[in-house]
Amino acid sequence: QVQLVESGGGLVQAGGSLRLSCAASGLSFSGYVLGWFRQVPGKEREFVAAISRWSGDSTTYADSVKGRFTISRDNNKLTMYLQMNTLKPEDTAVYYCAADRKINPPTSAIEYAYWGQGTQVTVSS
Numbered sequence: 001q002v003q004l005v006e007s008g009g010g011l012v013q014a015g016g017s018l019r020l021s022c023a024a025s026g027l028s029f030s031g032y033v034l035g036w037f038r039q040v041p042g043k044e045r046e047f048v049a050a051i052s053r054w055s056g057d058s059t060t061y062a063d064s065v066k067g068r069f070t071i072s073r074d075n076n077k078l079t080m081y082l083q084m085n086t087l088k089p090e091d092t093a094v095y096y097c098a099a100d101r102k103i104n105p106p107t108s109a110i111e112y113a114y115w116g117q118g119t120q121v122t123v124s125s
Contacts, residue, residue: 001026002024002025002026002027002099002113002114003024003025003026004022004023004024004097004098004099004114004115004116005022005023005024005116005117006020006021006022006095006096006097006116006117006118006119007020007021007023007119008020008021008119009095009119009120009121010120010121010122011122011123011124012087012121012122012123012124013123013124014087014088014089014123014124014125015086015087016087016123017083017084017085017086017087018084018087018121019081019082019083019084020036020081020082020084020095020097020119020121021079021080021081022034022036022079022080022081022082022097022116023077023078023079024078024079024080024099025078027099027114029075029078030053030054030075031053031054031101032053032099032100032101033050033051033052033053033099033100033101033102033103033104033105033106034050034051034071034073034080034097034098034099034105035047035048035049035050035051035097035098035099035100035105035106035107035112036048036049036050036071036080036082036095036096036097036098037095037096037097037098037109038091038093038094038095038096038121039093039094039096039118040092040093040094044109045096045109046062046093047062047107047108047109048061048062048065048069048082048095049061049062049065049069049070049071049082050071050105050106050107051071051072051073051080051105052104052105053103053105054075056071056072056073058105059071060105060107062107064090065084065091068084068085068086068087069082069083069084069085070082070083070085071083080097082095082097084121087121087123088123089123089124089125090123091121091123092121092122092123093120093121094118094119094120094121095118095119095120095121096115096116096117096118097115097116098112098114098115098116099112099113099114100112100113100114101113
């Protein structure tokens with residue numbers, strides 16, 4: 001049974017940093033593409049970042065977070081990370097991690113088969 005568990009969310013002031021983690025179990029972690037998405041009430045789940053399988057040498061970011069967020073993976077620890085710097089109030093959302101066996105990391109939520117339960121990030125102005 002595949003399980004993804006996010007952690008690291010919280011309340012931070014604008015300009016601050018947070019690091020989210022996504023711990024995985026029940027899957028051959030290194031062979032899965034991984035992604036981060038976020039959602040605010042009343043809006044669709046929004047793509048944030050994605051990382052390729054195996055070494056994770058290919059990453060993709062939404063324009064809104066490019067240069068501020070960094071996605072990474074540690075296959076030995078079965079964990080994915082999202083380092084978020086220079087946070088803005090508009091980054092406030094529930095952040096979800098996702099996994100799939102596709103070859104290339106998708107940027108659409110519908111293409112991911114497995115999801116975590118989400119972690120709240122709140123950025124105060």
